[in-house]
Amino acid sequence: MNTVHPKEVEEVRGLIERWAEAVRRKDMDGILRHHAADFVMFDVPPPLQSRGIEAYRDTWPLFFGASPPTPVFDIVDLKITAGADVAFAIALMRCVEAKATGPSDLDFRLTICFEKVDGQWTFMHEHHSVPATD
Numbered sequence: 001m002n003t004v005h006p007k008e009v010e011e012v013r014g015l016i017e018r019w020a021e022a023v024r025r026k027d028m029d030g031i032l033r034h035h036a037a038d039f040v041m042f043d044v045p046p047p048l049q050s051r052g053i054e055a056y057r058d059t060w061p062l063f064f065g066a067s068p069p070t071p072v073f074d075i076v077d078l079k080i081t082a083g084a085d086v087a088f089a090i091a092l093m094r095c096v097e098a099k100a101t102g103p104s105d106l107d108f109r110l111t112i113c114f115e116k117v118d119g120q121w122t123f124m125h126e127h128h129s130v131p132a133t134d
Contacts, residue, residue: 008082072096
C-alpha cells in the first residue's frame with residue numbers, strides 16, 4: 001500500500017518551481033542549489049550524460065546560448081510522487097530556441113529524482129527527452 005505524503009509533495013514542488021525560476025533568471029547558484037555533488041543528468045544535446053555537479057554546471061552555457069535573452073523555461077504539466085525519503089517528478093516542459101529564422105518552441109519531457117539528505121530534498125538525477133522524429 002502506498003502512503004501519500006502531501007507535505008513532501010509540496011516541498012518538492014516548491015523546489016522545482018524555484019529551480020525553474022532560477023533558470024529563467026540565469027542564476028547559476030540558484031540552478032545548482034540543492035543538487036547532489038554526484039548528480040547525474042541525461043540530456044538531449046551532447047554530452048548525453050553528465051556526472052557530477054561541475055559537469056552539470058558546464059551544460060548550462062549551451063542552453064543559455066540557444067535561448068532568447070530572457071530564457072523561456074515553463075513547467076506545463078507537473079506530477080510528483082513523494083515518500084518520506086525519496087521522490088520523483090515527471091513534467092512536460094516548454095522552452096524556446098532563438099534561431100536565425102526566429103524563435104522556435106521546444107517542448108521536452110523531464111524526469112527528476114530526489115533523495116532527502118540531512119533533512120533537505122536533493123536533486124539526484126534529471127532526464128530530459130524529446131519525442132523521436134522520422
